[in-house]
Amino acid sequence: MTVFDKPSLSQRLKPWFSGFDLPLLLAIAWMMGLGLICMYSAGYDHGTRFVDHSRNMLISVALIFFVAQIPPQRIMQLAIPLYTVGVLLLIATALFGITKKGATRWLNIGITQIQPSEILKIATPLMLAWWFQKREGLLRLPDFIAAFVLLAVPVLLVAKQPDLGTSILVFSAGFFVIFFAGMSWKLIIPAFMVGAIGITTLVLSEEKICQPEVEWLVLREYQKNRVCTLLDPNKDPLGKGFHIIQGEIAIGSGGIHGKGFMKGTQTHLEFIPERTTDFIFAAFGEEFGLLGALALLAGFTALILRGLMIASEAPTLFSRLMAGAVTLSFFVYVFVNMGMVSGILPVVGVPLPFISYGGTAMVTLGLGLGLLMSIAKTRRPRY
Structure with missing residues (x-):
């Protein structure tokens, strides 16, 4: 009769702690x-x-x-459910969300209030990485267009709340996936040039466009004030x-x-x-x-x-x-x-x-x- 020794507690726990990247752990520990x-x-006299x-x-x-x-293959299986739930929660927030300080960013789920936009910081790049993995070796222009549509949905919903900071973070995370998937520099460089021209024009015409009676078509009033304040904070x-x-x-x-x-x-x-x-x-x-x-x-x-x-x-x-x-x-x-x-x-x-x-x-x-x-x-x- 064959006898098998039961593994010790240390042997059972070892797989849980093995394989961690030491340089990354050291960087995390340093920052924490x-x-x-x-x-x-900064906060010892600021409550708890x-x-x-x-x-x-x-x-x-x-x-x-x-x-x-969790192996990356298992994580990839969560892409569609997590992205779908996140987008649905953003829609629910737009319809039934709680408004604080003029922004509708929170959703009451009974036991607590959540900010669904935070989910999309992970769900959006996860979904796009899944999308490109399924099309590896067969990528064409329509695949990149579809990826931008998947990215635009949560970004626009978050920007509508309005939450410009989070929308920038969601957009950047998704854009990096599209860029690493092989997006051509021929599409990126013109966008950077347009942005550079826009910023230069903004700085040069600050005196005119930052007048109180001037309305900006794209940004809200408070967002206009933030940009104008950046250009000349000493005005106020x-x-x-x-x-x-x-x-x-x-x-x-x-x-x-x-x-x-x-x-x-x-x-x-x-x-x-x-x-x-x-x-x-x-x-x-x-x-x-x-x-x-x-x-x-x-x-x-x-x-x-x-x-x-x-x-x-x-x-x-x-x-x-x-x-x-x-x-x-x-x-x-x-x-x-x-x-x-x-x-x-x-x-x-x-x-x-x-x-x-x-x-x-x-x-x-x-x-x-x-x-x-x-x-x-x-x-x-x-x-």
Whole structure:
């Protein structure tokens, strides 16, 4: 009679912890450490922000761990259901959603209120990666047109709420998938040229088009005010330009070494608005200076470079597209947040990953990093 030894507890648990990408884990740990330090300083006298931020990080870590256990092939099967549910929830939000501060972004599902647009940050690139995987080797122009239609549906629904910041993030995540799938530069370069001409025209004609009686056909009034405030924040320094001016003052006053941990005057004297959320980089720059900002950028750069390396080594088209889109989405988060706080982009309400307070954003972050870790565990071996 053959006797089989039962595996020990360590043997049963080992597969759950094996295969994690160490450089990616180190980059995540570095950013989470900086996030906790910054939130303690900026939010220790701001209710329970630090405790809640720590809890949200633990939830994010749990999501990274559990999503990493799911093979990319299984994740791909969720593309159509997740995208469909997300779009239906956006439609329900437009019809029955809860309006706060002029925006209809929340939906009451009985036990709690949710923001369905957050689902589409993951569901949209997931759906597009599935679409191109099914057409691998047979891609034609109609396939790219269909992909843009799939992308346009959630982007337009989110922009209608209105939520320009989230619509930019959803669009960028989906666009990166289309770009990595083989979209021609002949289509991209003209779009960039049109954008550059539009921005130049906007800057040169600011004096005329920013007059109160001038109506913009595409953007809403508050969005027009944000753009005009960016062009000249000193026109209304105590009103619409207050955010940008105070953010610039805080970052500039930090100098090279910063004022020191928990010694930011602009931060703790309440001059920086939204100092634990959208404008937390201003608080970070004031207390830790240029050197601290470089350390922060080094962590983001390491994470992004490692993510692109994982994408290049992924075994399937779906994995490569998804890893590339998730990775460059972090770049968009960082660029837009730091840009708006520094006064080079309009204020659109985009959080800084790991650093800004926000439970929903942290959950989305965990899901994205979990997908990246899952792909890393199945990448092609080196020879």
